[in-house]
Amino acid sequence: MVSEPKLHRVYLGLGSNLGDRAANLAFAREHLPAAGIKVLQASPVYQTAPWGGVAQPDFLNQVLLAETELEPLALLDAVKRLECEAGRTPTVFWGPRVLDIDILLYDELTFASERLTIPHREMRKRAFVLAPLLDIAPGLVLPGGERAAACYARLTEQERTGVVLYAETLSDDEGERL
Ligand code: ADP
């Protein structure tokens, strides 16, 4: 007997600071399903002001809730492939860092290997992850029992105000598909 593959709920963190940033995030949302990752919910898009005096374009960030049958390392392979594909689209020109896709959470899993750490190592400290994450999952409890909202509350005011709303909603037709 073949057992039913299990569906896993995952939160993904998207980021882009090169090229057409909003289009790069849209590229991820549009291509995840073909990779076996069905997007259930998409947060608003936030813009993160640069800090530390390094001149670089602002990041756009978004968090997605998705479901997939892929096991954690296969999911990592799939999102890395998509990052590469985004870097090679003709409209995008500047190379490989046009799209970053991080696996934030995978069910209730805690996992650490050389290539992959879940929950994502930095997520508790990053306002640009926590703000969009809390928009779509305000009551979220992280593995180990801590609330995502408590992590956000611990950030400094400067960290929180550095992340500003960029776009509230997706285009109508995309919103209807989710
Ligand atoms: P960044 O830290 O800016 O996201 P990269 O996207 O280049 O940088 O990621 C570097 C490496 O981090 C990846 O090649 C991957 O093996 C590893 N990694 C560890 N944990 C995770 C995770 N939860 N999600 C995505 N990548 C991860």
Ligand code: MG
């Ligand atoms: Mg990454």
